[in-house]
Amino acid sequence: MNQTIPLENQLSIDLPTSEQPLFFGPDQQNLVRVKRDDQIHPIISGNKWRKVKHHLLYAQEHKIKHIISFGGGFSNHIHALGFCCWQLNIRFTAIIRGNYQLNPSPMLLDIANWRAEIRYVNKVTYKNRDSSLKQQLHLEYPGALIIPEGGSSQLALKGVEQIIAELSHPYDLIVAPVASGATLAGIISGVEKQGLATRTRVMGIAALKGQDYLEKSVSDLLPEEANCVDWQINHDYHFGGYAKKNSELVKFCQTFSQTHNLAIEPVYSGKLFYALNTLLNQGKFANGSRILALHTGGLQGAR
Numbered sequence: 001m002n003q004t005i006p007l008e009n010q011l012s013i014d015l016p017t018s019e020q021p022l023f024f025g026p027d028q029q030n031l032v033r034v035k036r037d038d039q040i041h042p043i044i045s046g047n048k049w050r051k052v053k054h055h056l057l058y059a060q061e062h063k064i065k066h067i068i069s070f071g072g073g074f075s076n077h078i079h080a081l082g083f084c085c086w087q088l089n090i091r092f093t094a095i096i097r098g099n100y101q102l103n104p105s106p107m108l109l110d111i112a113n114w115r116a117e118i119r120y121v122n123k124v125t126y127k128n129r130d131s132s133l134k135q136q137l138h139l140e141y142p143g144a145l146i147i148p149e150g151g152s153s154q155l156a157l158k159g160v161e162q163i164i165a166e167l168s169h170p171y172d173l174i175v176a177p178v179a180s181g182a183t184l185a186g187i188i189s190g191v192e193k194q195g196l197a198t199r200t201r202v203m204g205i206a207a208l209k210g211q212d213y214l215e216k217s218v219s220d221l222l223p224e225e226a227n228c229v230d231w232q233i234n235h236d237y238h239f240g241g242y243a244k245k246n247s248e249l250v251k252f253c254q255t256f257s258q259t260h261n262l263a264i265e266p267v268y269s270g271k272l273f274y275a276l277n278t279l280l281n282q283g284k285f286a287n288g289s290r291i292l293a294l295h296t297g298g299l300q301g302a303r
């Protein structure tokens with residue numbers, strides 16, 4: 001890795017992303033801005049870059065030449081990290097839940113082309129990724145950097161906080177999808193660091209079934225200073241769980257993508273915009289609320 005050129009330049013990451021105005025809700029009367037993190041890079045998925053950046057900087061600083069991480073067969077995180085490691089000449093080992101050997105997903109074919117080493121493990125082994133499996137990997141690959149699933153660690157927050165530092169408009173509310181909760185935690189922490197806690201509240205839209213568990217995941221990552229931020233997670237729009245969908249959601253994604261000329265997919269951004277649209281139609285936000293929706297990217301997973 002070249003130490004003198006910023007990582008963003010080495011990888012052609014395009015920042016800051018824009019805050020695109022869209023008209024939403026009843027009679028398309030509500031102005032909402034969309035932060036287009038889906039446009040960060042043609043391959044590296046938006047919020048996965050934000051979360052992975054400081055892990056890569058850590059590897060660079062400590063001269064670490066091998067990264068290991070975990071994910072499912074369609075993981076946006078593994079895809080983004082696999083591409084970054086290939087570009088930066090870092091060896092990458094992907095620990096994948098389930099055996100896709102005979103039927104690899106487009107994601108797995110991509111990372112194989114990017115020279116990732118892929119290891120398939122069963123669900124039980126995968127469950128121990130932060131304990132016994134991690135210990136075993138440490139023994140097998142001393143000196144490698146092991147990044148948790150989704151890139152979701154304390155180091156991720158710093159990268160996500162940058163989203164808030166980039167904003168060029170004032171907002172009353174910021175809305176984002178939630179899976180591990182690290183992105184939401186980074187937004188909350190960023191709101192505090194930018195001194196916006198009294199003005200801007202944060203709402204997560206759960207992309208999976210996880211009442212209480214998701215709130216705990218977010219608070220566990222948050223620094224104490226962020227306690228002053230008003231945040232919540234809405235659990236009404238997960239459509240039955242992670243990657244679950246119905247025909248109504250699929251239809252919504254198609255119509256939305258066409259109407260606004262803005263591609264969304266049903267796992268994360270579809271649930272976010274479906275929720276936002278419904279809440280606006282129900283008049284759940286004060287008139288004239290200045291709302292920002294974070295488009296986290298993730299379109300590769302929909303292939």
Ligand SMILES: *Cc1c(COP(=O)(O)O)cnc(C)c1O
Pocket residue numbers: 045047048076077150152177178179180181182183184268269296297298299
């Ligand atoms: C992973 C992912 C999320 C969820 O982010 P968390 O930090 O895990 O909550 C949202 N959107 C997209 C596109 C993702 O790939």
